[in-house]
Amino acid sequence: MTEGDSARDEQEFQNVPNCAAAQSTTSDSASSTSMRTRPRGANAIVSISMIGVIGLLGICHAINYYIRSEEIAIFGGGYFHRFFDLNQEQNIPAWYASVLWFMVFQLAALNYVLECRAKSTEPHKWVWLLFAALFLVASADEVATIHEHVGSFLQDLIVPTIRSQVATFFIRNGFSPESFVVHFSTSRSPWILFYAPFLLAAGGFCWLFLWRRFTYSRHLRLLMVAAAVCYVVAESFDFVQGMRSPPISLIPQPLGLTWPLFLDLTVMVEELLEDLGTVCIIMALASHLSGRFQAYLQKSTENV
Secondary structure, three states: OOHHHHHHHHHHHHHHHHHHHHHHHHHHHHHHHHHHHHHHHHHHHHHHHHHHHHHHHHHHHHHHHHHHHOOOOOOOHHHHHHHHOOOOOOOHHHHHHHHHHHHHHHHHHHHHHHHHHOOOOOOOOOHHHHHHHHHHHHHHHHHHOHHHHHHHHHHHHHHHHHHHHHHHHHHHOOOOOOOHHHHHHOOOOHHHHHHHHHHHHHHHHHHHHHHHHOOOOHHHHHHHHHHHHHHHHHHHHHHHHOOOOOOHHHOOHHHOOOHHHHHHHHHHHHHHHHHHHHHHHHHHHHHHHHHHHHHHHHHHHHHO
16 A cells, blocks of 8 residues: 555545534434424414315305205204304304314413423513413303303393493484494394403403514414404404394395395304414414424523
8 A cells, every 4th residue: 555545545534524524414404494394384284274174164054054045855954054053052163163262272371381491581471371261261162152141141131221221322312213323232242242341451462462472473473463353353243143123134135135144144254254263373373382392492402
């Protein structure tokens, strides 16, 4: 072996660790990229699946309405109507909505636990618990129909007196008995007005909390805006559904719709928008939790 061959062998031997280090760096980079991509892909699949279920429930409700309006007699039609009618409680759409509410509760609780575990300096961590509690109550309410029972109580014992006083006040101040203002004050959805102050205060506070938490992501903020729009429109439909006398009942006529069909459409839009708004919140909280959890793992690895 010549002196030149020996020098080349020694140089190649020294280059082996460098090659191994380069391969390790490339592998770590690929692994990191995979870790960043995989949760996003999983979140997208889950989100599309949840939205797909919402669409399927809407189709089932439309089929339900067609069967009833055309008086089509099919085997098991009564059960299909009961299980998939969006205007009824304690059925599959109500169960699915309850599951979505509960998922928000879990994600909010997990975000709180992660911030405490990571010793985050973000202010007002306790709001996560308030947010979780609100959606836990909403999940229970969807199954136990608490707000409907409260509405019935108000309808029977409190609302008649208030309605007559409010309507009399408006009529004495120059409003027609058939005016929108009078019918707005006598809506058959009293529970909305009963809950409205608390829901607006607590919901708005939590929404602002998340808006400030998501300063780093325009995408997450857009999801929160979409959720807010869905909820506001849905609850507006719910309130209007209780105003079934003129002039509200005249709205479907220029659209060429009957009042039952118009009412059924508003019910379908209301329920599906509520579910869609909840899915938007789930997507935002899951994405935020995923990103923060990866940062926590990376920091823990660096400290080791």
